[in-house]
Amino acid sequence: MNTRYRSPIHNDHRRIISYFINIPKPDTLLRLCLVILPVLLLCHTLRAELPPALPGEEITDHVLRKTLVQDTIRKGAKDTLRSVTLWYDKAASTWDAPSLTDQMSKDNTIVPMGKGGIFIPRMTQLHKEPDIEILDSMGVSVGGGETGVTYPLEPGSYYVMLGSGTHKQRIVRKVEVVEFRTMPVIPHWAGLIIETIDTNAASIKGEYELVRIDGFESFGRGYGADVSLGETVKTWILKPGLYKILGRGESYNTLKNFITVRLMPGELSRIVLIQRPEDLVILGGGNVDVASGRKITSNWKFGGSVGGNIQFVNNVDKKDDRKSDYSSLLNLNSSTWIRYHKNPLEWETTISLNEGFNVVKQASSSSSWSIMSATDDFKVRTLFIWRFFQWLGPYGSVEAKTNLLTKDIRRGDKELFLILTDDSVRTTTEIDSSAVHRLNPSFSPVTFDVGGGVNIDALNLNLMDIAIRLGAGSSYSGFPEKYTEISGSKINYDTSDRAVARLIDKSVLLRYEKKTEIFELGPLGQISANLRVGRFGTAGAELKVFVPLYPENRLTKPDFNINTILSWQIARGVTLDYEFSYVLKQPTNKDAVVDLATNTVLLRFSFSSR
Known part of the structure; x- marks a missing residue:
């Protein structure tokens, strides 16, 4: 089973x-x-083995640490890659130009086989920084040009010279060029942009001098830019340190008419210099952004600002109550602007208003308060620039200026207003005993300026730069009937006539002026050049030519304006300046002819124990 x-x-x-x-x-x-x-x-x-390396060099933390200037690292601090990259990121964030890696990636320079390259980054836009020069180990120049470009070179040791100032003041960096690699020069230098404006935040063609404080080392004269003429501000490339920006003609250790700025390694600093247009005295300045604004879209930006102050004053005279008074001062400043910028086009419109009111009342007077206008300025400006090349661009501008309020004058302790039609008492037309007299009506004067032309950066080298501006402009000014206050010493009268003398002493003298209109039209040409002479000297010159065609045709008798300056550093803290200016105006009216030449020799010296 x-x-x-x-x-x-x-x-x-x-x-x-x-x-x-x-x-x-x-x-x-x-x-x-x-x-x-x-x-x-x-x-x-x-x-098996790895494939050959690609041409160029990757910008890593190790490269940044290796090329970093030792002075920028705090003693005793731990040298880590993170601290190096943090320094570089902070410095590059101040640039107007893209970062170093972006600049190298967008550079189209081809490095031939068997060669390497040197790349010097830029902090600002093209054509705004001094040119660089590359020397071999024997001191022979092998290349040069603008920053932000790769320079192909044979493998070996080279010296890169860059920066502002004379030959002795330039910055020198040694670079080892390796085959198939592009060596970036990490910037340990600093950039400085100085914009000159007036108290209404309007750009003016200011003038200043830049000096390094630790050695009284002058880097020469600098100039602002008139943006209404399409000009741009150049960038200073300097060694890090403390610098002094002086007014024209000041000594190095002056305690007035100056500001200071500290430049940090790798950073770009923007300084606004406020100057008085009449004599270019420095009123203030610093790291102030007067055009911060807000973006509407990627290409549009607008901004505005409003400010002012109020002041109350009560003067009490215990001896004479008639001299006591009450006053209140109100100032209001406002500006609004809108800007469009998309290469190669730029357009900007600015509206600014600066008003001041003075409210006064005499303590002994039973009359009401009187309102007097102090500051009164209203301006609208439109500017268009087409930069189809970085060194060439036409521009056009329109500007309107006027006063919105009436302007009055008080006679104070005087008894009368004595109104004259000229500078003679014999033509007296009116005697006014009122407390206040009107000098100007509203919208007096009204000015329109229209201009256009082209700016050409003809030459931009290390030793010399030349700029040319060609264009045409017209100006219209309308002055209604007004009165001008004059001094008793400037009128003609019989001093032996005691009655007339007493009348003048107790009166405020006003001169009547008829309604006038002024219109001018003609072409304008200007050429300016700066030259760095040798190791210690600089020279600059500017020539302006204006040819009025209307209302009088002066094609054969144009107006000239020439300004030149030679500056030579004799020793540390000792500089010799020579300035020459010549003004020639040849109108038909002989009384308006100007033919003036001025020569100025200025020896400046400074010493300070340090």
Whole structure:
């Protein structure tokens, strides 16, 4: 019974074993291939190597740490890669130009086989920084030009000279060029942009001098830009340190008419210099952004500001109550602007208002308060620039200026207003005994200026730069009837006539002026040049030519304005300046002819124990 039960199982087991025993064996050659193939793959892997490096060099934290100036690292601080990258990120965030990596990636310079390259980054826009020069190990110049460009060179040691000032003041960096690699020069220098404006935040063609404080080292004269003429401000490239910005003609250690600025390694600083347009005296300045604004879209930006002050004064004279008074002064400053910028087009419109009111009342007077206008300035300006080349761009501008309020004058302790039609008492037309007399009505005067032309940066080298401006302009000024206050010493009268003398002494003298209109039209040309002479000297010159065509045609008798300056550093803290200016105006009216030449020699010296 048990045998019959186990027999099927036993038979199945035998069939399974017989199946595996009878499987056909693989071919001997195939088995050999299966053994050799893994061995060959292993040998190939052991003999493999990395592919050759790509041309150029990756800007890593190690490169930044290696090229960083040691002075910028605090003593005793832990030298970590993170601290280096934080320094670079902070410095590059102040640039107007893209970061170093972006500049190198967008540079289309081709480095030939067998050569390497040097890349010097820029902090601002093209054509605004001094050119660089590259010297080999023997001191021979092998290249140069603008920053922000790769310079292909043979492998070896080179010196890069860059920065503002004379040959001696330039910055020198040694760079090792390696084949197939572009070596970036990490900027340890500093950039400085100085914009000159007036108290109404309007750009003016100011003038200043830049001096390094620690060694009384002058870097020469600098000038602002008149944006209404399409001009742009150049960038100073300097060694980090403390600098002094002086007014024209000041000594190095002056305690007036100056501001200071500290430049940090790798950073771009923007300074606003407020100057008085009449004599270019420095009224203030610093890191002030007068056009911060807010973006509307990627290309549009607008901004505005409002400010002012209020002052109350009560003068009490215990001896004479008639001299006591109450006064209140209110000043209001506001400006609004909108700007469009998309290369190569720029458009900007600015509206500014500067108003001041003086409310006065005499304590002994029963009359009401009188309102006198102090500051009154309303201006609208539109500027359009088309920079189809960085060194060439036409411009057009329209500007309107006027006064919105009337202007009055108080006679104070005088008894009368004596009104004259000229500078003689014999032509007196009116005697006014009122307390206040109106000098100018509203919208007096009204001025329209329209101009256009083209700016050309003809030459921009390390030793010399030349700029040319050609264009035409017209100006209209309308003056309604008005009165001008004059001094008694400037009028003609019989001093022996006591009655007339007493009348003059107790009166405020006003001269009546008729309504006049002035319109001028003509072409304008200007050329300016700056030259760095030798190791210690600088020279600058500017020539302006205006040819009025209306209302009088003076094509053969144009107006000239020439200004030149030579500056030579004799020793540390001692500078000799020579200035020459010549003004020639040749109108038909001989009384308006100007033919004036001025020569000025200025020896400036400064000493301070340090």
